[in-house]
Amino acid sequence: MQTPSRLRQHALARDGVVTFADAVEFGLTKSGVHRRVGSGLWTPQSRGVYTLADHPVTPRTRARLAVAAGGVDAALSGLGAAWWHGIVDDPPKKFTVTAPRSRHGSPVDGVRVRYRPLVDAETVTRDHLLVTSLPLSVLEASVESDSSVLDAALLLRRVSMEQLRTAAARRRGKADSAEIAMLMAGVETGARSAAERLAVDLLRDGGVEGWVCNHPVGGYFVDVAFPDRMLAVEIDGMAFHRDAETFQRDRRRRNDLIALGWTVLNYTWADLTERPGYVVERVRQALAA
Incomplete structure (x- = not known):
């Protein structure tokens, strides 16, 4: 007994995953599916979802199984979707799937299912798998992981600010809207000022005293300075605002401050938030040194 050639090719193009619906579409009956499972040719994974027994269960296979377990119209989302889109290098240990509230698939270990509706503009099919759109994937992955995902997407020019704004606007009022709004604040115009205010709030709340903002030193203005201790706290903008010229200018600034005897600490928006x-x-620690 074998898997029909066309069905096998279909499964191989989907990382070894085959569903009951696929089997019927390619001419198998319910008993034919059961025989292949019983003979060990297919390995059951969740209700109506199988893998070819001779195909390794790769991270891509696990991603497809996660979506299949979420039921009809479920989509890979969050960090897993960012990985599927090629924004991050490594797959997450636990995949997140977004499924319609009216659908409930089979629970699967290592899979987090969020039940909420997604409009058509929020999903896309990539390599025969429904995933959240790239802008939404970047935002949700940054909430799930950290803002380096958003940084990478902007640096690689895979998303634009307008696309991110649109995706963020669609999430207003949802469970993660506050976190997404904070991420957007980190890359919008004026983000440096917002980051500086946040740094000041952290120091104040932490009971750290003796600092001043925008302190003049050697032709520069230090973001947050401790003049008595010659300690400079500098806030780096996110990647979107840091072209090669800006990068070089900031390195010169840091070197000049160090040459003048200052200790310089650099922090990013991700560090602050x-x-x-x-x-x-x-x-x-720097003040105590």
């Missing part, structure tokens, strides 16, 4: 305790502690 995702690792605030680390920021405050490093400043304390």
Whole structure:
């Protein structure tokens, strides 16, 4: 007993995954499916979803199984979708799937299913798999992981600010809207000022004193300075705002400050929003040195 040639090619193009609906479409009956499962030719994974027994279960296979388990119209989302789109290098340990509220698939270990509607503009088919659109994937992956995903997408010019704004607007009022709004604040015009205000709030809340903002030193204005200790806290903008010329200018600025005897700490928007305790502690350590 074998898998029909055309059905096997169909499954191989989908990383070894075959569904009951696929089998029927290619001419198999219910009993034919059961015989192939019983003979060990196919391995059952969830209700009506199988893998070819001679095909390795790769991360791509796991992603497809996760979506299949989510039911009809389920889409790979979050960090897994960003990986599928090629924005991040490694697949997540746990895939996230977004499925319509009215549909409930089979639970699968290592899969998180979020039930909420997605409009057509929020999904796209890539390599025969329904995934969230690239802008939405980038935003949700950044919430799930950190803002380096958003940084990478902008650096690679895979998304535009307008696409991100549109995707963020569609998520208003949803569970992750506050986190997405904070991410967008990190790349919008004036983000540097917002980051500086956030840095000041962190220092104030952490009980760190002796700082001043925009302190003049050697022809520059230090974002947050501790003049008595010659400590400079500099806030780096996100990648979208950092072309090669800006990068070189900031490196010269840092080198010049160090040459004048200042200790320089550089922090990113991700540091301020995702690792605030680390920021405050490093400043304390520098002041105590």
